[in-house]
Amino acid sequence: MTNNDNHIIYLTSSQTDQKWGLTICTAGYQKIAPHTSYPIKNQHPDAYSFFPERGRILNEYQLIYISEGYGYFQSRSQQKIRITPGTAILLFPGEWHTYAPDDNGWFEYWIGFKGKIIERLLENGFFSKEKPVFRIGVSQTIISLYESVVSAAMDERPCFQQLMSGILMHMLGVIFFKQKNVSINSSASIDKIDEAKALMKANIESPLSVEEIARSLNVSYSWFRSKFKDYTGFSPIQYYNHLRYLRAKELLTVSDRGISDIAYSLNFQNVSQFSTFFSKKEGLSPSEYRKKLMITQHNQS
Numbered sequence: 001m002t003n004n005d006n007h008i009i010y011l012t013s014s015q016t017d018q019k020w021g022l023t024i025c026t027a028g029y030q031k032i033a034p035h036t037s038y039p040i041k042n043q044h045p046d047a048y049s050f051f052p053e054r055g056r057i058l059n060e061y062q063l064i065y066i067s068e069g070y071g072y073f074q075s076r077s078q079q080k081i082r083i084t085p086g087t088a089i090l091l092f093p094g095e096w097h098t099y100a101p102d103d104n105g106w107f108e109y110w111i112g113f114k115g116k117i118i119e120r121l122l123e124n125g126f127f128s129k130e131k132p133v134f135r136i137g138v139s140q141t142i143i144s145l146y147e148s149v150v151s152a153a154m155d156e157r158p159c160f161q162q163l164m165s166g167i168l169m170h171m172l173g174v175i176f177f178k179q180k181n182v183s184i185n186s187s188a189s190i191d192k193i194d195e196a197k198a199l200m201k202a203n204i205e206s207p208l209s210v211e212e213i214a215r216s217l218n219v220s221y222s223w224f225r226s227k228f229k230d231y232t233g234f235s236p237i238q239y240y241n242h243l244r245y246l247r248a249k250e251l252l253t254v255s256d257r258g259i260s261d262i263a264y265s266l267n268f269q270n271v272s273q274f275s276t277f278f279s280k281k282e283g284l285s286p287s288e289y290r291k292k293l294m295i296t297q298h299n300q301s
Contacts, residue, residue: 056096063175073097090127109142136174
């Protein structure tokens with residue numbers, strides 16, 4: 001069903017589509033006018049329609065975005081919460097939920113989907129039933145992505161399911177990025193983390209302890225360790241070790257320094273410790289990595 005303010009689409013997927021790992025079941029957007037019953041009757045199949053006072057349970061994921069208006073959301077894992085413009089909501093299969101706009105209505109976008117890819121994101125902790133609401137602000141990027149999905153669904157060109165799943169992954173990435181940056185919520189905090197990263201990069205060959213970095217930033221050790229991981233996804237030590245790994249690759253690639261020299265310059269106690277560290281990261285020992293580079297360069301010359 002379509003008009004200027006409403007595009008509502010329900011889709012099927014083939015076995016080939018499902019092998020892709022992410023398929024789209026429904027997509028659309030609609031304006032809910034003030035003092036209108038919600039959901040609007042006779043616009044959705046029975047499996048999707050519901051009474052807000054009773055809620056519903058879906059057998060798919062849905063990503064909802066409210067660009068205008070206010071309302072509420074509640075689920076089995078999330079107590080009743082106020083919805084404001086620029087809020088995204090992730091619904092989970094098998095999870096009771098309900099939501100609705102207030103009397104002034106709202107503008108909503110949605111996309112329903114299934115697949116192993118989203119299951120893997122959940123397994124790895126990127127999204128959870130306990131935190132289904134994302135206050136990311138009104139975003140023209142998100143709105144354009146929803147509109148692109150609807151347009152692809154209406155065209156139904158070959159492989160349109162794969163195209164829509166790619167747009168959905170972009171959407172999820174943008175939402176995760178925005179939520180992560182909103183959670184830091186302080187430019188002063190971000191400046192401290194950026195300063196810490198600069199200190200680490202400047203001292204790869206003579207590493208500072210996490211305590212020393214915190215003192216340099218005039219913050220507590222516990223605050224620094226917690227905020228750094230929230231912002232980067234790494235603990236300070238993990239980030240430092242990643243920098244050492246990248247520096248080791250650089251030295252093995254562009255210099256003729258011996259492996260023992262590189263090991264000691266990066267503050268490893270001995271060559272064996274360096275070799276074990278590098279092998280875990282690269283899958284090859286330092287000497288094997290350098291030999292592989294030499295063979296590749298020889299074949300290209």
